[in-house]
Amino acid sequence: xxxxEGNPVLPDVPGPEGALLVKLRAGDEAAFTALVDGLNCRLQxxxxxxxxxxxLAEDIVQETWLGVIRGLDGFEGRSSLxxxxxxxxxxxxxxxxxxxxxRAGVAPANGAxxxxxxxxxxxxxxxxxxxxxxxxxxxxPEQVVxxxxxxEIVRAALDGLPEAQRxxxxxxxxxxxxxxxxxxxxxxxxxxxxxxxxxxxxxxxxALDLYLREGTRPSTAETPVQETR
Amino acid sequence: MNCKEALDVVAEALDETLEESARREFLEHxxxxxxxxxxxxxxxxxxxxxxxxxKSGRPNPRRAEIIEAYRKKFR
Numbered sequence: 001x002x003x004x005e006g007n008p009v010l011p012d013v014p015g016p017e018g019a020l021l022v023k024l025r026a027g028d029e030a031a032f033t034a035l036v037d038g039l040n041c042r043l044q045x046x047x048x049x050x051x052x053x054x055x056l057a058e059d060i061v062q063e064t065w066l067g068v069i070r071g072l073d074g075f076e077g078r079s080s081l082x083x084x085x086x087x088x089x090x091x092x093x094x095x096x097x098x099x100x101x102x103r104a105g106v107a108p109a110n111g112a113x114x115x116x117x118x119x120x121x122x123x124x125x126x127x128x129x130x131x132x133x134x135x136x137x138x139x140x141p142e143q144v145v146x147x148x149x150x151x152e153i154v155r156a157a158l159d160g161l162p163e164a165q166r167x168x169x170x171x172x173x174x175x176x177x178x179x180x181x182x183x184x185x186x187x188x189x190x191x192x193x194x195x196x197x198x199x200x201x202x203x204x205x206x207a208l209d210l211y212l213r214e215g216t217r218p219s220t221a222e223t224p225v226q227e228t229r
Numbered sequence: 230m231n232c233k234e235a236l237d238v239v240a241e242a243l244d245e246t247l248e249e250s251a252r253r254e255f256l257e258h259x260x261x262x263x264x265x266x267x268x269x270x271x272x273x274x275x276x277x278x279x280x281x282x283x284k285s286g287r288p289n290p291r292r293a294e295i296i297e298a299y300r301k302k303f304r
Binding site for chain 2: 027029032033036037040041042044045058061062065066069132133134135136141142144145150151154155158169173174176179194197198201202204205208209
């Protein structure tokens with residue numbers, strides 16, 4: 001069911017994404033379904049950084065897809081399709097999360113709260129480590145990233161990051177969005193983005209460090225909990 | 230470059246987006262500072278682990294709604 005293929009009024013987008021976009025704008029349901037199935041989980045993960053409510057996260061994802069459907073004709077290809085969809089999600093998430101917070105009578109979570117324990121640009125490693133970091137004893141460094149348990153540690157540490165750090169780390173490292181695009185879609189200055197990325201990564205490293213050298217499994221909360229026997 | 234300056238540009242160094250002179254200074258610092266070397270290597274591994282996180286989750290329970298909204302647009 002292609003009706004609008006090659007409509008000259010719509011912004012033209014070159015490359016393979018352009019071809020996909022032509023299909024999406026023409027009502028190619030298979031192409032759209034593939035897009036939804038490929039991206040939905042990742043939208044869920046991003047939405048979850050804005051709210052602790054699974055229901056609200058679901059609403060954010062839903063509204064994002066509706067926004068994508070509405071906006072397809074206007075998408076100009078200045079970013080990748082995926083980044084554009086992320087940016088729609090972030091706008092919807094901010095609106096919905098702050099509305100929800102007002103209704104519940106609490107201020108929206110502020111993930112950018114200063115954290116004196118950690119990285120400060122211009123202050124370098126002040127407070128970052130008390131003793132010099134110790135190497136992880138591994139046969140091959142890549143072992144770290146191959147063990148399922150280590151990945152669970154990383155997942156938990158990521159989920160436990162303050163909101164803004166979590167968003168930046170998720171977009172940069174998990175989703176591989178470029179630094180400048182992250183600044184755009186999260187509306188951050190480059191310096192802020194770098195600080196958040198540094199801090200987030202430092203916490204992920206610390207969680208892995210605790211796990212690899214002491215066998216501690218940190219909880220998603222700030223402080224590591226004692227293992228219960 | 231001292232430790233502080235080196236650690237301030239870790240992200241750029243890992244992205245290989247440092248300018249040539251900064252890159253050289255960074256590498257020189259890494260050569261002579263084992264603490265930073267260890268730290269940067271561990272950050273690199275942490276980033277790799279993040280990249281490898283499974284991108285799966287539970288299926289969208291309202292998937293059909295989305296597809297229907299798309300269909301409607303072209304009806």
